[in-house]
Amino acid sequence: MSQKVLLNAKEVNIILHRLACQLIEKHTDFSNTVLIGLQPRGVFLANRIASILKDDYRVNNVKLGYLDITFYRDDFRRSEKPLEANTTKIDFLVEDKNIIFIDDVLYTGRSIRAALTAIQSFGRPNEIELLTLIDRRFSRHLPIQPDYRGRQVDVINSEKVVVNWKEHDKEDSVYLIEK
Numbered sequence: 001m002s003q004k005v006l007l008n009a010k011e012v013n014i015i016l017h018r019l020a021c022q023l024i025e026k027h028t029d030f031s032n033t034v035l036i037g038l039q040p041r042g043v044f045l046a047n048r049i050a051s052i053l054k055d056d057y058r059v060n061n062v063k064l065g066y067l068d069i070t071f072y073r074d075d076f077r078r079s080e081k082p083l084e085a086n087t088t089k090i091d092f093l094v095e096d097k098n099i100i101f102i103d104d105v106l107y108t109g110r111s112i113r114a115a116l117t118a119i120q121s122f123g124r125p126n127e128i129e130l131l132t133l134i135d136r137r138f139s140r141h142l143p144i145q146p147d148y149r150g151r152q153v154d155v156i157n158s159e160k161v162v163v164n165w166k167e168h169d170k171e172d173s174v175y176l177i178e179k
């Protein structure tokens, strides 16, 4: 198995700050905007973005939730193993809110499609945007694109992008791995 570093910790940090600033540019004080990290791995990115907004840019109003999409995926019946759901935690109203979905990688777009279905159970948002650290270009199965992207990469199908977070994986990094 070969692997190549796409982003190191310093580059990840710079990108996270840029994404936070782009969010502030559009959503100002977040009075009608909420962040929703997609389980499982979008949650790490969502936590980071929320912390940067609060600690580095003094946005005090940030609401953060987590959304599990396991049983909303269009392929969940095809799974050979029993599926285990993750926690959904949304302790605020989404009705008429501006939602920002946050996930680490955007590939086919099927996870985001599932999230769009799952969130409907919580109400009717005003709008939904998507923030992703890595946008795998030319690989979409659905017409879904990010509004805020950390890095766009060209990846062939035999390769996988792996995003690591220091609080879970010992380092912040993004690797391209030959499967």
Ligand SMILES: O=P(O)(O)OC[C@H]1O[C@H](OP(=O)(O)OP(=O)(O)O)[C@H](O)[C@@H]1O
Pocket: 038, 040, 041, 042, 103, 104, 105, 106, 107, 108, 109, 110, 111, 112
């Ligand atoms: O745009 P998509 O094709 O849905 O892929 C993106 C998803 O893939 C990863 O999750 P995970 O590793 O759980 O999913 P995977 O098994 O599809 O790679 C990643 O955390 C995204 O949520």
Ligand SMILES: O=c1cc[nH]c(=O)[nH]1
Pocket: 105, 107, 136, 159, 160, 161, 162, 163
């Ligand atoms: O390369 C990919 C594709 C989907 N999900 C990932 O985490 N990486």
